[in-house]
Amino acid sequence: MRYQTGFLNHFASEAVAGALPEGRNSPQRPAFGLYAEQFSTTAFTAPRVENRRSWLYRMRPTTEHGRFEPYAGNPRLAAPVGAHTTPNRLRWDALPMPEGEVDFVDGLVTYGGNGSPEAGGINVHLYAASRGMDARAFQNSDGEMLIVPQQGALLVATELGRMEVPPGHMALVPRGMRFRVELRDGAARGYVCENMGAPFRLPDLGPIGSNGLANPRDFETPVAWLEDRDEDFEIVQKFAGRLWATTINRSPFDVVAWHGNSAPCRYDLSRFNTIGTVSFDHPDPSIFTVLTSPSDLAGTANCDFVIFPPRWMVGEDTFRPPWFHRNVMSEFMGLILGEYDAKEGGGFVPGGASLHNQFNGHGPDVESTRRATEAELQPHKITDTLAFMFESRSVIHPTEFAMRGGLLQSDYDECWRGFPKARLPQ
Template sequence: MTELTYLTGFGNQHSSEAHPGALPIGRNSPQRAPHGLYAELLSGSAFTAPRVDNQRTWMYRRQPSVVVGGYEPLAHPRWKSGAAQGECASPDPLRWGPTPLHDDGDFVDSLRSYAVNGEPGLHGMGALAYVASHSMGRRALVNADAEMLIVPQQGRLLITTELGRLEVAPGSIALLPRGMAFKVDPLDVPARGYVCENYGAAFRLPELGPIGSNGLANARDFEAPVAWHEQEEGDYQIVKRYGGRLWRATQAHSPFNVVAWHGNLVPCRYDTSRFMTINTVSFDHTDPSIFTVLTSPSDTPGWANVDFVIFPPRWMVAEDTFRPPWYHRNVMSEFMGLVLGQYDAKPEGFKPGGASLHNSYVPHGPDTEAFDKASNADLKPHKLDATLAFMFETRWPLKPTAWALHEAPLETTYARCWQGLKDEFKA
């Protein structure tokens, strides 16, 4: 495979060209673009958005995106969008075993929605699983409803976008802008993982406040691809997510025909091992917000539309402290997945490739085994290693889908993990 190289820096202005002289100098849209290319702008924000929030990328391509046939509906019964396509939000804690490694086709065909809220294109999110067994070939996906965050759990992926290619392995994530064409090909078969559809404001790095100028995810560690264009000719099927439904059309050329580009609306890759974890060095277990990698703000300050949070390897040193997460009921709804190893609050039942959902104000916390172990541990410094869990956290309740409730490996006895917590009060 051709070696891939990357630009770095989240939200930075980048430029790249696959052919010398393909990028115009001093003009965004000259009367005639170099080498007979077409200038095309992809905007991720309103034209008049403040400069710091304005997202757009100029592309110089062999044929523009308007050259496409008419769209027709495409059925996909297990990919849901928005609260209207979910079942009733549940007050029960929910947990699923690993998604079975069946041959479910390519990335698009294999997508399955666990839970949804909000409204596509406006606010909210969807949590999905994929098990990709085949290349997408001459097929591309354009999600006009949502930004897509891909979290591989098993198997490497080659993600081809209009701006270039990204190779993404478990332990890394890929962030794909709303409205940009891409395809996902498994380099290891089958490839399994998770996806967050973000219908609201684009993901950004959280503010650091008293932490200061350094810490958590550093902007320079996010990698954007260099320009690359597909040489092979032939028809392409364009699958479009629009208005909470899927559509398809055929065009006679590849959508991956951008020879040069510049801007700050770019796909990117992030290696979670570069996350600078911050935790207590005295006592008490800090709020999980300290592990936020990316945030999509809502119209209420501090109440995120979606937060992407990770629990990576880290040292535990707190004194006289119950070190796992405490029992809690939270205004935020928490969808959790496990990429690697064990999660410290659920040492046995929570498996890599599985998922859990604790909706807003649904009580949850360590199971009986984790509570007993943590309550009686000799509190020496120790490192949680070979582990990676994550959360998609959202301010609105998530509605499980029919697939999640009736077809996915739902653990109907999950709540029993707390039944061993007895009344030990001693007056």
């Protein structure tokens, strides 16, 4: 695979030489009889610095399709309705691999969410798949999709090119773009944040300065790739919270050339430049933010994508695991590999998940607290771990499957039982 680098840069790419027009977005007669199509993921009048759009030159326009009909092939991909909303802290076992042949679309399972395509917000899904999609494509008209593989490498084919996405990477597919997922290792499992709010962007660095966290140069956008197949393809579309399907008589991946800044990308999470203290105290977890979807309240995100990667811990006289906290943000966590340093006693496993909704106390378990309190602090490197968090300003409402699908751990609260009472002076 070939890639172009730089987050939200303006790119130009062609699979066939001469397919891109010179100096004109939609010429009267595009080369080779191609059709010019603009793909916009922001309003036309959005501020220029925030405007995202690409021009696509394709073999046939996307207007050529029949009527969409309701798709009932995956009832577990559903909008949360709030019936199971609870202040309780929740944790789930890993989503099992499917029995039989299940692709990415039918393997998606909604665990919770908030908001709507009109109001913003997020939905959180997990996926488990055993076969590739082949003659199918998925289009999410409700939100962009941030895909985080946990097991098994993916090949994500989009209208603008293909991306290899193994565990330890993430992929971001723009809202409304068609894509399919092929499997590289026979089976795959992972996490998806469906972002219905402002498009993800890099967070401002503020006092950190010009360098640190995720660097724009490390985000890779694919080059143009063409699939010329004249056969039936099923298009499954998520629209207004429901699934719809239609069939076209060709591959939807027939874009010969494109230019613009609304494009899919991938990112290697190991390239994240972690920031931390070199003196004392414990910085806020915002220093681990890879991407953010801002809200209308400055500094309070519709969604933050946060990772907890391998890193050095050197702070003196410091409680090094995440402290006990209650905060305004709701946190959905997943584990890609290893152990999370605040839950080292088991229960939070790779492929599993947890949800701590806003203002409900959480933090390290009893044993992790004891070890951190008694530790002789020396520089120490946390290795062989990678956890992440989808963090939202709004309550994340669990779905029916999340609460009654058989994976919810009934004993999660036990990990916080038995803290010794503080001893005050007499």
